Amino acid sequence: MGWTHKQRMLSTIRGEMPDRIPYAPRLDLWFAANKNRGTLPAPYRSFEHYDQVSRAQGWGIVKVVLDYQNYGEDGILDRALGVYRIPAQSFYAHLSPDVERRVKREGDRFRLEYFTPKGTVRTAFIYSEEMRRSGVTIPWISEHALKGPEDYEPLAYIFENLVVEPVRELFHRWAAPLGEDGYAVAYALTAGSPMHHIMKILTDATDFYYHHRDHEKKMLALAESIGVFYRRVLQVVAEGPGEIALVGANFDDTITYPPFFRDHVLPWLQEASQVLHARGKLMLCHTDGENRGLMEYLFDSGMDIADSVCPAPMTKVSLAEYYRHWGERITIQGGIPSNLLLAEATTDEDFENYLGHLFKAVAPGNRLILGVADTVPPDAVFDRLRRIAARVEKEGRLPLDAGGFRPVTAEIVSDAPLSGKKEAGEDARFKVLRQDLYEGLDGEIKGHIQELLDRKVSPQDILDRGLLAAMESIGQEFKNGLLFVPEVLLAARAMNAALAVLEPHLSSSGRQARGKALIGTVQGDLHDIGKNMVIIMLRGVGFDVVDLGINVSADDFLRKVVEEKPHILGLSALLTTTMPQMKKVIEGLAKAGLRDEVKVMVGGAPVSPTFARQIGADGYAADAGEAVEVAKKLIGVD
Numbered sequence: 001m002g003w004t005h006k007q008r009m010l011s012t013i014r015g016e017m018p019d020r021i022p023y024a025p026r027l028d029l030w031f032a033a034n035k036n037r038g039t040l041p042a043p044y045r046s047f048e049h050y051d052q053v054s055r056a057q058g059w060g061i062v063k064v065v066l067d068y069q070n071y072g073e074d075g076i077l078d079r080a081l082g083v084y085r086i087p088a089q090s091f092y093a094h095l096s097p098d099v100e101r102r103v104k105r106e107g108d109r110f111r112l113e114y115f116t117p118k119g120t121v122r123t124a125f126i127y128s129e130e131m132r133r134s135g136v137t138i139p140w141i142s143e144h145a146l147k148g149p150e151d152y153e154p155l156a157y158i159f160e161n162l163v164v165e166p167v168r169e170l171f172h173r174w175a176a177p178l179g180e181d182g183y184a185v186a187y188a189l190t191a192g193s194p195m196h197h198i199m200k201i202l203t204d205a206t207d208f209y210y211h212h213r214d215h216e217k218k219m220l221a222l223a224e225s226i227g228v229f230y231r232r233v234l235q236v237v238a239e240g241p242g243e244i245a246l247v248g249a250n251f252d253d254t255i256t257y258p259p260f261f262r263d264h265v266l267p268w269l270q271e272a273s274q275v276l277h278a279r280g281k282l283m284l285c286h287t288d289g290e291n292r293g294l295m296e297y298l299f300d301s302g303m304d305i306a307d308s309v310c311p312a313p314m315t316k317v318s319l320a321e322y323y324r325h326w327g328e329r330i331t332i333q334g335g336i337p338s339n340l341l342l343a344e345a346t347t348d349e350d351f352e353n354y355l356g357h358l359f360k361a362v363a364p365g366n367r368l369i370l371g372v373a374d375t376v377p378p379d380a381v382f383d384r385l386r387r388i389a390a391r392v393e394k395e396g397r398l399p400l401d402a403g404g405f406r407p408v409t410a411e412i413v414s415d416a417p418l419s420g421k422k423e424a425g426e427d428a429r430f431k432v433l434r435q436d437l438y439e440g441l442d443g444e445i446k447g448h449i450q451e452l453l454d455r456k457v458s459p460q461d462i463l464d465r466g467l468l469a470a471m472e473s474i475g476q477e478f479k480n481g482l483l484f485v486p487e488v489l490l491a492a493r494a495m496n497a498a499l500a501v502l503e504p505h506l507s508s509s510g511r512q513a514r515g516k517a518l519i520g521t522v523q524g525d526l527h528d529i530g531k532n533m534v535i536i537m538l539r540g541v542g543f544d545v546v547d548l549g550i551n552v553s554a555d556d557f558l559r560k561v562v563e564e565k566p567h568i569l570g571l572s573a574l575l576t577t578t579m580p581q582m583k584k585v586i587e588g589l590a591k592a593g594l595r596d597e598v599k600v601m602v603g604g605a606p607v608s609p610t611f612a613r614q615i616g617a618d619g620y621a622a623d624a625g626e627a628v629e630v631a632k633k634l635i636g637v638d
């Protein structure tokens with residue numbers, strides 16, 4: 001008798017050797033977007049759910065998708081607290097009776113107020129028709145719960161008093177229709193730890209680092225309170241239905257940088273895995289981010305399944321490396337980066353080439369559930385999904401033959417050599433300023449600037465040879481992996497504090513910014529963490545930057561170029577589907593006769609130098625440090 005998808009997947013997860021590699025591409029985003037725009041392939045037009053497509057094709061299904069959009073308002077109202085009520089859960093969390101929640105709906109925006117005995121917390125999120133249509137399943141938080149010191153106590157109160165109610169039946173009803181076609185994951189926790197919860201949900205991702213520095217004690221106390229809720233959830237999930245539980249999503253070695261991950265996430269993942277394992281459950285983590293700096297920690301986390309593993313060329317770690325590092329103990333789910341399914345990003349030849357080498361990269365082939373990471377993009381060439389299935393059928397019999405893995409492109413495996421620490425601001429007079437910037441001492445630096453001014457040191461020298469030189473070396477060191485993101489952000493904040501003292505003393509020419517830049521995330525794209533870092537760095541080295549925010553249309557970019565007359569227009573995109581917007585903006589500039597008026601710089605994880613050239617951009621930067629170099633080059637300053 002043949003294997004069912006479920007048997008094959010569970011056998012893989014147990015580390016056994018089933019008959020062949022299971023294949024289960026995640027189709028939620030692709031299906032929702034194509035259904036909405038009427039572009040589903042003809043045989044599937046009448047389908048209501050993406051699982052029907054998988055079944056029709058004979059592919060496996062992994063139900064780990066947090067599909068919030070079909071479960072009514074109550075399921076998502078507490079989105080900005082990171083608390084959901086969706087059928088993938090085997091528990092529901094309710095606010096305690098003495099916390100009153102008021103909801104106000106303004107079009108697509110939901111405004112919430114939580115009145116607690118310790119104070120009031122306000123949040124807002126947006127879930128627009130446009131987002132639903134493009135297949136986005138996660139509402140976007142437009143006002144974070146944690147904005148200032150006054151928010152810690154009421155938030156702690158909310159979390160400590162959340163009532164966790166088991167809802168076993170609901171999970172059963174959600175998972176049962178799967179039958180033998182795959183396996184379902186019980187949703188437990190959105191973050192890997194309480195501290196990660198604060199970073200990912202409760203604050204703006206860049207503000208998090210400032211809060212962490214300024215109110216460390218309060219933050220640790222809040223994390224303790226969230227921990228009370230986390231432990232309740234883990235207990236209920238461990239005792240509830242389902243074989244596998246999801247704990248934590250969106251780790252990334254820039255955001256949850258390695259020392260942070262080690263101190264504030266790893267111990268919690270280890271605890272969670274112990275609680276789950278003690279009850280015979282397995283732990284799945286959604287590891288879709290850049291994992292290069294987190295490989296060892298994730299290996300030690302106790303997770304059993306690494307979900308949505310998105311390897312090179314979309315991130316820095318190749319599939320072969322993942323398999324080598326983790327394959328002995330952790331099941332890798334994913335393995336095909338979504339870019340490979342897009343005709344404009346990957347040629348047919350490169351696509352086939354990747355698959356050809358894939359089977360060698362993962363030999364002997366157990367502990368892999370093949371899928372598309374993170375998910376199949378809306379514009380995927382559907383036939384490529386079929387090609388993968390056909391090749392798995394033909395070449396994916398286990399055990400696979402060993403062999404060397406040759407990456408598709410040279411850019412895939414880069415362990416760029418780290419350059420040594422560059423001494424900036426070598427002038428001894430400015431040593432103290434450099435130290436202030438490196439340590440992010442925004443209070444001290446003001447006094448030090450004043451001292452230098454009192455000693456009649458030239459304000460221009462303080463700026464150029466002291467502050468800017470140090471900021472530039474900080475940017476370089478970030479680029480080279482010697483500094484982590486919070487150090488850069490805290491340095492930039494100290495830089496701004498220093499400038500506030502220095503500016504009145506600068507000559508009018510010295511006061512002039514190095515250049516003016518307009519920066520935004522393109523239409524359809526809500527990712528802003530990377531863009532914000534670029535802005536902070538550019539401001540840090542003296543650029544005047546206008547932040548246009550997220551989801552900016554080509555028309556709005558053009559209008560702002562006319563209004564603001566910047567030297568540089570910066571475009572950020574994190575989704576392969578929104579990259580074409582960059583081209584649209586550049587074409588719009590040309591049509592409006594503005595192309596020669598402004599230099600265009602592009603960036604974002606899926607953007608490559610080749611793509612930048614193809615669309616006619618003037619510059620491309622891989623990270624915030626490089627963005628500074630490129631911006632300076634573009635306007636001819638060093």
Ligand code: B1M
Nearest residue numbers: 137374526527528529530570571572576603604605623624
């Ligand atoms: Co999203 N997400 N996400 N996500 N998310 C990615 C980007 C994804 C790669 C995950 C994956 O597949 N492994 C994938 C995109 C796949 C693709 O198309 N290529 C993805 C997806 C699919 C989605 C949704 C569609 C999920 C869904 O709803 N089902 C949805 C889309 C929403 C939308 O935008 N319409 C979505 C939502 C989200 C969250 C809201 C949960 C959250 C965003 C929070 C926020 O930004 N406020 C989120 C996150 C956090 C990620 C990952 C995990 C991390 C992104 C990040 O912030 N990295 C990401 C995984 C990944 O990238 N591998 C992923 C850290 C940041 C510092 O790096 O942004 O690359 P980065 O910026 C760098 C450089 O790129 C460069 O400098 C920065 C600093 O060094 N840079 C520039 C950036 N912009 C620049 C501009 C420049 C120059 C340099 O000049 C102007």
